[in-house]
Amino acid sequence: MIKVGIVGGTGYTGVELLRLLAAHPEAQLTAITSRKEDGLPVADMFPSLRGHVDIAFSSPDKADLKQCDVVFFATPHGVAMAQAPELIAAGVKVIDLAADFRLKDQATFEKWYKIPHSAPDLLEEAVYGLPELNHEDIKKARLIANPGCYPTTMQLGFYPLLKAGIIDAGNLIADAKSGVSGAGRKAEIGTLFSEASDNFKAYGVHGHRHTPETSAQLQRYTDQKVGLIFTPHLVPMIRGMHSTLYARLTQDITNDALQALFVEQYKDAEFVDVMPFGSHPETRSTRGSNMLRIALHRPDNGNTVVILVVQDNLVKGASGQAVQCMNLMFGLPESTGLKQIALLP
Amino acid sequence: MIKVGIVGGTGYTGVELLRLLAAHPEAQLTAITSRKEDGLPVADMFPSLRGHVDIAFSSPDKADLKQCDVVFFATPHGVAMAQAPELIAAGVKVIDLAADFRLKDQATFEKWYKIPHSAPDLLEEAVYGLPELNHEDIKKARLIANPGCYPTTMQLGFYPLLKAGIIDAGNLIADAKSGVSGAGRKAEIGTLFSEASDNFKAYGVHGHRHTPETSAQLQRYTDQKVGLIFTPHLVPMIRGMHSTLYARLTQDITNDALQALFVEQYKDAEFVDVMPFGSHPETRSTRGSNMLRIALHRPDNGNTVVILVVQDNLVKGASGQAVQCMNLMFGLPESTGLKQIALLP
Amino acid sequence: MIKVGIVGGTGYTGVELLRLLAAHPEAQLTAITSRKEDGLPVADMFPSLRGHVDIAFSSPDKADLKQCDVVFFATPHGVAMAQAPELIAAGVKVIDLAADFRLKDQATFEKWYKIPHSAPDLLEEAVYGLPELNHEDIKKARLIANPGCYPTTMQLGFYPLLKAGIIDAGNLIADAKSGVSGAGRKAEIGTLFSEASDNFKAYGVHGHRHTPETSAQLQRYTDQKVGLIFTPHLVPMIRGMHSTLYARLTQDITNDALQALFVEQYKDAEFVDVMPFGSHPETRSTRGSNMLRIALHRPDNGNTVVILVVQDNLVKGASGQAVQCMNLMFGLPESTGLKQIALLP
Amino acid sequence: MIKVGIVGGTGYTGVELLRLLAAHPEAQLTAITSRKEDGLPVADMFPSLRGHVDIAFSSPDKADLKQCDVVFFATPHGVAMAQAPELIAAGVKVIDLAADFRLKDQATFEKWYKIPHSAPDLLEEAVYGLPELNHEDIKKARLIANPGCYPTTMQLGFYPLLKAGIIDAGNLIADAKSGVSGAGRKAEIGTLFSEASDNFKAYGVHGHRHTPETSAQLQRYTDQKVGLIFTPHLVPMIRGMHSTLYARLTQDITNDALQALFVEQYKDAEFVDVMPFGSHPETRSTRGSNMLRIALHRPDNGNTVVILVVQDNLVKGASGQAVQCMNLMFGLPESTGLKQIALLP
Structure with missing residues (x-):
């Protein structure tokens, strides 16, 4: 089982990751952080998860994300670049759903996102996580920039x-x-x-x-x-x-x-x-x-x-694509846990 | 594998049955009828099913529903009572999502539904398919009246x-x-x-x-x-x-x-x-x-x-409940194929 | 023309008052206050009003509400009770769309609204502005508590x-x-x-x-x-x-x-x-x-x-009812400016 | 007062015409036809019009549209071209909200609309009713093709x-x-x-x-x-x-x-x-x-x-534009009866 951590689980890409990972046969939700909601059971915030997710949010200070095999950042831009270097150094794979590593060019990033980049050394290594075009690179990646x-x-x-x-x-x-x-x-x-x-x-x-x-x-x-x-x-x-x-x-x-x-x-x-x-x-x-x-x-x-x-936009456009990348990174069939049929009507 | 037939698959309870059954590990979609759409691939009408359902609608005249283990009627009232007797006689279990067998009293049925009941003999035998209250009876049933x-x-x-x-x-x-x-x-x-x-x-x-x-x-x-x-x-x-x-x-x-x-x-x-x-x-x-x-x-x-x-209303209120009944009727764990997590947001 | 002031024009009851009063043949919008939006033309916030309302928000400190004949409070509860006494003393009629004067009993108000009442002397005089039941009292009122x-x-x-x-x-x-x-x-x-x-x-x-x-x-x-x-x-x-x-x-x-x-x-x-x-x-x-x-x-x-x-809820349930009260208070036919036909579809 | 007839008042452009014309100070609703709804009070079909419109639908056979000054066709294409010639000959102005007279070229019309044109003689005379570009022609028109x-x-x-x-x-x-x-x-x-x-x-x-x-x-x-x-x-x-x-x-x-x-x-x-x-x-x-x-x-x-x-789309894109044309055709200020402020929120 892949031990999974999520940083910033209170947004829509966060809850969507939870929906997908809770039903993923090879993933085990290990930690989910939120400074504001420390201690709150996840299912209290999102009743759709009652009976499916039984862990609680924990403060980033307390969560030991280094025990995870992979950490998803479902955060605003700026968070992943601050925390990714330490996690990667500790052997944890990182998938950032925000924009921190999407642009190879630091100046372009800083122009459009209006903040300095704190981990420019990782820009080159980061793999753009669009599996249909970057399949092989994703398999070998330590750090994924999940596409917009x-x-x-x-x-x-x-x-x-x-x-x-x-x-x-x-x-x-x-x-x-x-x-x-x-x-x-x-x-x-x-x-x-x-x-x-x-x-x-x-x-x-x-x-x-x-x-x-x-x-x-x-x-x-x-x-x-x-x-x-x-x-x-x-x-x-x-x-x-x-x-x-x-x-x-x-x-x-x-x-x-x-x-x-x-x-x-x-x-x-x-x-x-x-x-x-x-x-x-x-x-x-x-x-x-x-x-x-x-x-x-x-x-x-x-x-x-x-x-x-x-x-x-929340699945192939965000959280589903991130799980697709995770599958590739861990040698699983690409569609593991991603076979949900669209809800129509 | 349970061989499943669906009569009337072009409505919302029909397409919802298809969504659930296509992902059900013990069910095999065998026939789906529609007089009007005879020959049309199901996924052409409901593109959400592309890649998941590859059979076509067939005319009721052509479909051999008796080869099925169970037939769902996702039809307006009046259809199941016309076809159920023959199927049941042939050993096929029937689950009616309409109202034909919900009321034990024939007169009450005819007063509210404005049509004569053509299979009154089955009214007594039909089991009201609310598993939380009729669990044991459903397990033994040949004919289920799925609740409104x-x-x-x-x-x-x-x-x-x-x-x-x-x-x-x-x-x-x-x-x-x-x-x-x-x-x-x-x-x-x-x-x-x-x-x-x-x-x-x-x-x-x-x-x-x-x-x-x-x-x-x-x-x-x-x-x-x-x-x-x-x-x-x-x-x-x-x-x-x-x-x-x-x-x-x-x-x-x-x-x-x-x-x-x-x-x-x-x-x-x-x-x-x-x-x-x-x-x-x-x-x-x-x-x-x-x-x-x-x-x-x-x-x-x-x-x-x-x-x-x-x-x-389409799942626990209709098609999900019907699959829950099917699971009980075939000795499967009640939640087989029904573990989908709600989509939020 | 009735000179009209609005306190708190940036909410939904505020913009609805603006829609109604801008088309009212006997009303003249004279002042509209918002501390936060001081100086902003109203039509910049609500483009639906472009060409119909040409005044700007002004800070409560600057607006001379005493020049108005009537002032509407489209504010959260607590605001009207602070400002109404001075306006009424100056001869300005007041219509409060919030709850400050809806409950005659001060203790009940304070229990449910969790704030002390700062103008309890006006509770008795305030008229509950439901014209169909309190027609005559509204005509003579200086202070209206517009119903929820x-x-x-x-x-x-x-x-x-x-x-x-x-x-x-x-x-x-x-x-x-x-x-x-x-x-x-x-x-x-x-x-x-x-x-x-x-x-x-x-x-x-x-x-x-x-x-x-x-x-x-x-x-x-x-x-x-x-x-x-x-x-x-x-x-x-x-x-x-x-x-x-x-x-x-x-x-x-x-x-x-x-x-x-x-x-x-x-x-x-x-x-x-x-x-x-x-x-x-x-x-x-x-x-x-x-x-x-x-x-x-x-x-x-x-x-x-x-x-x-x-x-x-925004018209008869709030702003339309308030204008209906205004009409009565100023001796106009009750439906003046209120003959809009519902938008269907 | 302009005596107004509407052919086909049961669709959305029809009920929107009714909303606008019922509040128009110079228009008098004289006849509204619907074969299917003959005799039904208009306000029974559209309760939003209760108290504002008190006429009933009448069968096209009974309605004397020639008594009107102007007739709006809020019908599918093909209807206006059948009836317009006789009305125009009788001195009634016609405004067609469908496509019958929008294309000057008969062959193009017949190619796109798949029906023969039954009044090709009027194609040349018909004025395209876009007031911002065809202001003067509309004033003199007997027949308006209201734009899509x-x-x-x-x-x-x-x-x-x-x-x-x-x-x-x-x-x-x-x-x-x-x-x-x-x-x-x-x-x-x-x-x-x-x-x-x-x-x-x-x-x-x-x-x-x-x-x-x-x-x-x-x-x-x-x-x-x-x-x-x-x-x-x-x-x-x-x-x-x-x-x-x-x-x-x-x-x-x-x-x-x-x-x-x-x-x-x-x-x-x-x-x-x-x-x-x-x-x-x-x-x-x-x-x-x-x-x-x-x-x-x-x-x-x-x-x-x-x-x-x-x-x-129903006002400037259809019925409002048609009334704007009517105003011009009858020498009224262009915005007569069209000053409604948009409903926001």
Whole structure:
């Protein structure tokens, strides 16, 4: 059994990790920290876990995370980089669900996240935890930077086209929509039910932290200079993410050949479902599951490809992906504990 | 492996059965019928099942349901009573999720459901599939009448008080609220998103079919004449049911003793969670799971007991309960395939 | 034109007052205070008001509220009682949307609201602002205690029966459901979209402040000792309130006679709509309007009457009712500026 | 008073017309037809109208629409073209909320709508009812083709840039999102609450009827060949539309100059609100009102302009715009009866 610790278990990625790990046949929840909730049984905060999780939150000072085999950081950025070095030195594997190790370039990190990086030595070693593209590196990693939710959809959607070299990489548009849980479990007026319900809006159109993360990753796969316009929106639903991606073809290609690029690329990816050409995937078809679904369109058979990508932002977009990485790191089948079927309706 | 057939798999209880059975370690989906969708792969209608269910709907005429060990009827009332006799005669066990066999009294059935009963001979034999109260009978049953969603909450909520003989059975009030999926997957204006969203209303206050079902069952446990006022309401949520039950105490009793009645009654019931006295259970704490949660209140320490009961109407209120019955009928541990943790948030 | 001031305009009752008063033909918005938002144009916080409201918030220290003819307090309890005495002394009428003057009994106030009352001398004079029952007193009032949202529905629903003396006043049950806006515009986890959406729960079942308010008012109309069980619930909708009231008849009466009691009582009440016997009013039929709708039921023609009452909690349940009081206080037709038709769908 | 008739008053654009016209100071509801609901009081179907609308539906055969000054068609396409010729010949003005007269080219209409056009002679005369661009023509019109909801946002968003000749007209992208009421009040599974709630999806990506309508209108304003990619999505909210428009600049221009183009263009448009550069308009800021709000963005100060446009799809996107046209046709101030403030929250 893998002994698992969680730092910061009171947010949505934290409770989602708990749901997944409590049902994971090879994982044993060993410690979960929260300074504020020290001593509170986890199931008192999240009654959905009654009968499934019987440990209590403990103060970070008391928890002996070094007894764990792996520690997940489900914390705001800045926490993992402070604690990871000591854990890694002690032989504990670390998976950070925040952004501390997603950007290889320290200056870019500090520009977008407005704090100094306290563990820059680990930036190079950290492996970007997108299993469909970094499978082998993840297996050997000591430190995983779990991808952002939006970047997961954008990368898996654009990658096959970029790799094939058939689109204008300088002119990518991602019009993305997220459920409200993506904003986290924080007491803020903007995400109150009475504000976010029966409403739709864009946000951060002038610049969002997931743009540099995605651009830097996509740049690894092309010699062209990547240019990405990313527009996030807030959808009145709890879970779910839908990215509508636009790319301009630079070569003649049939729709069948386009589709084949994606089918071939993801034929061994258990959690990527390439739907029939022209499908309209719904976010709910992934609710609570680790699946990401992709469908291709080509309006009027012109030179614009529209790629629709959906996932559950808390599973494949966060905690499920982190468990997928853990499985790889510990030599388990990739889908261990991740076979939940989406809840529909 | 238990060979399972489903009649009427295109509704919400049908797709929920599919979700549960596809992940059930001892069940094998063998046939699923739909006259209208003959030949359509199930996963084409419900993309959430892509990769999990690979059979297609077949016309009732073609499906050989007699090869199954058990057949679930996830149909409107009237279908099971037409087909059950032949299946049972052939040695197939039947679980009806509709109302055909819930009422022992034929006249009462025909009064409330407005159709003649075509299999009255089976009414006596049919076992009411509420495992927490009819455990032993279910184990031996050939024909199960799976309870209605509302009746499940009302019976499990009132039962310990009724059995203890400490309330006025003639003066029970159940103010109940259901998510919209309870109305089924039928094209109707009243349950359109634009009608049911951002709205709340009562319905059927003059008389609802779940009243005679519940009254008849409760009557089994008391010598007093049961009198029940039942008021259902529609909540703008997909899944979830919350019953607020009111009973008048006829004897002095402490709150501790009240609580103990419930704790004792359900101490072996894996799917009934008696929460601490004074709790406020939320429907979402059961979303997608087979748990039913109960909490007791006693306003102003007076002689009215308020019992709060929540469940997922499609799981414990329908398909999960049916699988729970199947497990008992086939000698499996009651919770086989039913350990899903609720999806929160 | 009536010069109007608003103290505390950044909450939901505040912005609703602004919506109503900006369109009111006899009112002129003169001052609106917020310590935190001093200088911010109101329409910057609430873009729905762009083009309709052009004043800015001002600090309470700077605003000269004494120049107003009437001041509304859309504040948490405790604020109005501190400021009302000085305003009233200066000849300004005061309408408090909070609870400071709703309870005549100082001790009861202090027990339920946990703060000392700083203006007990005004408790006797304050008029409870429920126009359908206190019409004449409101016309002459200097200080209005605007009713709570739940109490408005409970009083208008039980009143005709209580007055007629045909029910057991000691055995009233109110099972009430409110949209989330009733919890106000406060940054709290419990009312986040991801917590309150797709969910239903009861709260405060052990005791809610609206119980003593309602009981005290109802007690004015009967010689029996009023006993009220009040159970509030949270509905995943923004606006809307639905109270399901249960009363036991103590006398024989026909359904027609019951209905006639309500029709007669409210025949001159512009904002109370008594629907046909057996109707199921929907909250959305009042969304954004000042209407309250009532419908009567009598299950199985027994001795329990079920009264369904719906309103928009922010309009008839708060700000609309306050404007209705203002109209009466200034000799205007009661419905001036309050004729908005509900938004459906 | 303008005598108004409505054909097809049982859908969402119909009931929205009723809401607006019942409060319109110069309009008198004279006839409303529905074959199916002949004789039913309108307020029985839509209780929100109780006390505001006292006429009943009448069969089209009985209604004397020729006594009206203007008739609105709130019907599926195909109805207005059958009845409009006779009404117009009789001197009645006609406003069609469906698509019958939106496309000047008969072949294009028949290709996209799959029915023959029965009144092609009127295509040339029909005026496209977008007041902000066709103000003078609308004043003189006998027959108005009220624009589609999506096309309204796309045209008002792209127009100033297209007119200025500073973008690549062949490369326009409109990623648009609509509330569910846009699908109408029809009994269909796809828009049930349990299907559309807590979900997000694109639809019709291969081709939507609003593409040829928008392209043809935009083509009027540029010599370049218009190329438009239009991707509609369904948002789990009742009302509201948000279009995110992308255009490539072909000339150097400052952000201030960009903003000035829009401010100048719409300075006299009462119902177009150009927000400060970089704003994020929310759909709810238009809920129930006839306002359309626009905000400009320029990510990374590059050569892509992002234009955010919001409106209430049933008001400015349908019935409000139709009333705005009526006002112009009858010489009234454009905003008569259309000053409702958006409902927020």
